[in-house]
Amino acid sequence: MCLFENDPKLKAYLCEVVTFLNLFTMKLLLEVKEEKLEFLLELLRHLPFVKAQPLSPQKAELLEDLRSAVEYVNLAKQGKFKPKPLQQLLISISQSLSCITFYL
Numbered sequence: 222m223c224l225f226e227n228d229p230k231l232k233a234y235l236c237e238v239v240t241f242l243n244l245f246t247m248k249l250l251l252e253v254k255e256e257k258l259e260f261l262l263e264l265l266r267h268l269p270f271v272k273a274q275p276l277s278p279q280k281a282e283l284l285e286d287l288r289s290a291v292e293y294v295n296l297a298k299q300g301k302f303k304p305k306p307l308q309q310l311l312i313s314i315s316q317s318l319s320c321i322t323f324y325l
Contacts, residue, residue, distance in 0.1 A: 250276070250284050 253261050258275075265273035276284070296302035305313075 250281070250288075 251261075262273055262275070265271050293302060293304070297304045
């Protein structure tokens with residue numbers, strides 16, 4: 222049983238503290254040459270203030286896609302990139318999907 226399970230005020234306070242502490246942490250996505258990977262992971266594991274774990278290729282690709290999408294949004298906000306209208310985007314997506322053959 223948790224110490225604060227029966228105390229909603231304490232539980233709320235601890236949630237605020239955790240949220241506050243999360244403001245002082247940062248996550249990094251690094252690209253490392255394969256021959257240097259073990260060295261870097263070993264180094265990071267010995268730093269008490271760092272948690273390191275490799276990402277699966279799928280998660281790394283998803284994070285890279287998200288980073289790229291955020292970059293495009295920021296460029297659009299700055300007026301350096303003109304996004305496609307939503308209708309045109311949906312038409313291009315539907316045309317792409319119509320080329321795919323599904324096998325059952």
